[in-house]
Amino acid sequence: MIKSFRRLHPQTLRILALAIVLMLTILFFASQIDGYLSPRMINRIATSVAVILPIAIGQAMVVMSRNIDLSVGSVVGIAAYLIGDYLGTHPDIHPLLVVVMALGLGAFCGAINGALVAYGRVPSIIVTLGTLALFRTYLVEYSGARSITTSALPQWLVDLPQMTIFSIGSFDMRLTVAMSLVAAIVFWVALSRLRVARKLYAVGSNPDAAVVAGINSSLVVFTSFVLSGMLAGLAGFIFLAKFGNITVVAGLGFELKSVAAVVVGGVNIFGGSGSILGVVLGTVLVDTIDNSLTRWAIVSEFWRDALLGMLIMIAVATDTFMTRSFGRMKGKSE
């Protein structure tokens, strides 16, 4: 037991710390807001996390490969709007096919990013800043200033957010939340167990060594962008189901929120390390703060972004200091 504690990976410590911070945050808000720990509040946060979580997982994989995807918010918008629009004219299409279409649409956008980054050798920050604008423009032009409204959507989709798989007391496990969680579990297992997925860590950890080890780095980077787009497409579908009314600004700002969730969740911004469990905790923490502030009487809800920015900075600074003092400790012992 002691031996295994000594061996604890810094990443594990990081997740423990994050869980404690999340707990303290919840306790803090519980002491400030009446009826905070109600199933209603939990449901509210859970359904909100359901939208962001897939994006954050995709972003995490991109960041692990030493890149960044700032276009995810626009991809969410495109997926939500285009799918909603299509359903308006084809209401009878099978729900599963709708999900697949959303994934495909997102993957297509991601493939554009991935091709430019991995094969065009354009830095990801430039590519995705560009496609952030491009995808959104396409959406604005396509929409012609129309909005998607709930009335245009098939009934099953309108009912979807209320669909409950099971209930624990008055907490309901919504289908949308379940979809998001399944995505998280799938990628969690894949990243830790699937041999192919370990290449993502390898490429992010040391790109030169990856080449020498015979790993196709370009393909790995490309794939991470495709997956990121695909997950943003899934988020777009959940977004559509959750809100029903979609305007061209759908998903605006999600890129920053996802980066925040990923960084707070302990994914190394220089690539190579991070876990999906951390990303889940990070997303929940960011979203909990976001949702709780709107309920907190003392502080205006407009503090959300300011706090989000500070939270990212604190997370990165903590990370930097931790890595450095860890490095120093090691340096001394040798």
Next chain:
Amino acid sequence: MVAPILEFRNIFKSFAMTAALSDMSLAVVPGEIHAIVGENGAGKSTLIKIMTGVYQPDSGEILHEGKPVTIRNTYGAQALGVAAIYQEPMVFPDLDVAENIFISHRNLGAFMNWSKLYQSSDELIARLGVTLDVRRAASGLTLAEQQTVEIARALSLNVKVLIMDEPTASLSAHEVERLLSIAKALKARSVAVLYISHRLDEIFRIADRVTVLRDGKHISTKPIADVTHDGMVKDMVGRALDKFATKTRANEHGALLLSVKNLALDGVFRNVSFDLHKGEVLCFAGLIGSRRTDVGLALFGIAPATQGRIELDGQSVTISTPQQAMERGIAYVSEDRRKLGLAMTLPIYANISLPSLKKFLRRLGIIDRSAENAMAESYRERLSIRSPDVKIDVGKLSGGNQQKVMLAKWLETKPRLLIFDEPTRGVDVGAKAEVHNIIRDLAKQGVAVLVISSDLPEVMALADRVLVMREGEQKGIFDISDCSQERVIALATGQDAEASAA
């Protein structure tokens, strides 16, 4: 003789206008340690990169077990059983040792079986005769341990040809021993080992055959028994080497300039004490990794010492930034031109003027370009930097000329103390002599020079006094008249300690 596993026939490869390899033929035989030697730029690294599929030859043939093959990429090389380990090991710091070893495998199934992975890694590591916790993250490993990981990775791929490129360059003495025994163990397992090293003594100890390259051409391949040290050097440089005149007596020197007492940096070096006079050349000798550079960096304020005293002109000083060092007349010429020495994409004049830029600033901080240009031109002439003008990017110059630009850059600061780290690394023989002459001239003009060098003949040719370090500790300091190569090596490798213990 056994049939070769890998054979090069008449390989040509050129970059832009220079031929890196011409008409190269070479046969690699299983169960043999085949050493490849040659000066920098002789074509060794191009040869390796063709073997590992990084480069494609322009023409010529590669045979694998007698059949012609094309090695398209690293993966293709792996499939043929060819792997390489480098001076700077290629490991993944975020992954643990076991995963590092098996990262290149493709036929272990879709899912990770961690317990099996650890078990097989343990076995592989044990076969190399070393101990290493395979669950550790690679970020905490020493250089030697990282190399072990790389060798284990090659073994796990069932390697048939293992290329070792300068594997011992950064290792301590007993790590070198371990590496050499690993190489012998591989040989016993019928692996063909291609051993590339500048350290000729190692080659005589382990190689079966030696191939000499020069200017991209194959010069000779001989069994080790038919090779003499001098003959090998002659093949490498194309003529018998003019031995640098070994200094037997120290030159006259001036007043005391620098006095260092018990200098130490926690966990890096300790107990360094010496005096340095004006006009004197003090050489720091020792193996790579003996922390000589760190002493230089401490004196230059990059990584200041944590204990001890530095006195300049009899006064105690603290040096905690390079600016403070430069204000006191200290210059440090780095061993790493590419990373620390020169801005490769900037022109010669901008590189030379950089540390003394203040001198060329006129009103409002505007650079006096004509003065700057004239200064750079004067160095081009004085140090015979071979370049049409000073507006050329330094990255386009040869190693020797880059070295002169770097020296010019620091001479322009008019230093009283010049710290020169590996003054002739990666420099051809002709330029080497020129650099040595510049150092001697400087000393004559009263500059105190501290040379850090791993090249013993260089130390013997330049030094008035020699300080030997081993594993972060000063092991001795003596006058050149009491110095011999044998004595330095004994101190640097710790043989004296072993001898006295025995």
Next chain:
Amino acid sequence: MLAKLKSWEGLLLLILIVTVLVNAAIVPQFLTMQNQINLFQLSIEKIIVALAMTFIIINAEIDLSVASIMGLAACTFGVLVENGTPAGIAIMLCLILGVLAGAFNAFWIAYVKIPSLVVTLAMLIMYRGIARVLLEDRGINGFPQWFGDLGQKAFLGPFPLGLFIFLVLLVVLGLVLHRTGFGREVYVIGTSAEVARFSGVRVARVKTILFILSGVVSALAGLLYAGRLASVRGDAASGFELDIITMVLLGGVSIFGGRGSIIGVLFSILIVLNLRNGMALMNITGHIQTAVIGVLLIMSVLGPNLAERTKSLGSGKATA
């Protein structure tokens, strides 16, 4: 390297001339003085900040927080004036705010050594968040008449104040970058921060100065923006960083640092402005304009990359 830069700038000049000629041919009023001034005036805040961004990117850093600092300065000005602070003092306070915001960025980047991409991304969110806290979802107008005039009307000859400031900064910053010791240090750090440190350059200090410059210039631009629109909202100048960075990169400044020139950036600014103006005169919406700029941004890096690859492939074949 010089020849390469020259050819990039030559290419930009060619594109510029073509853009201007096409615009002039299609739209009759294009070459009028008023349209030319309008063309600058519509993006004046962005092009001013682009000059500071040129220094940052040549120094191998990036500042994503500029637009948020612009918004923060504009909102702070609005709140101060609304609460009765004289506009002159409010302007000073906002410029000081810009210095502080830049210094805060610099602290994390130059001293704690966290990558500027991460720091300024966090600050993009945080500074914008503070602007939102200040104004919530209302707008402020009712600035003094003279403040609005400075933003909108001719200040010196036909030039509005913003254009005048841009031209002065262009000359001054151009000289600083290409003629002074400080400018040289910016290039060296951008090429290799370690080489600069080993040559006695105070790397952290240079970076600090640059981020403070970026902060104060952004604050100034934010004030001009408030004056030009005669009102501020929490989302003032939001998203401008994309256009600003595009102008700089299109101007031949390498995202990896160490390369680029003010002239190149000037050309690219003119190209972007003319493109936007021409498209606007042809009734193409702002969103499409942004998309075209986005494509240009990607192409400005992809183009040279592909050219280099085909060139190296070509030379490989030639020797075979």
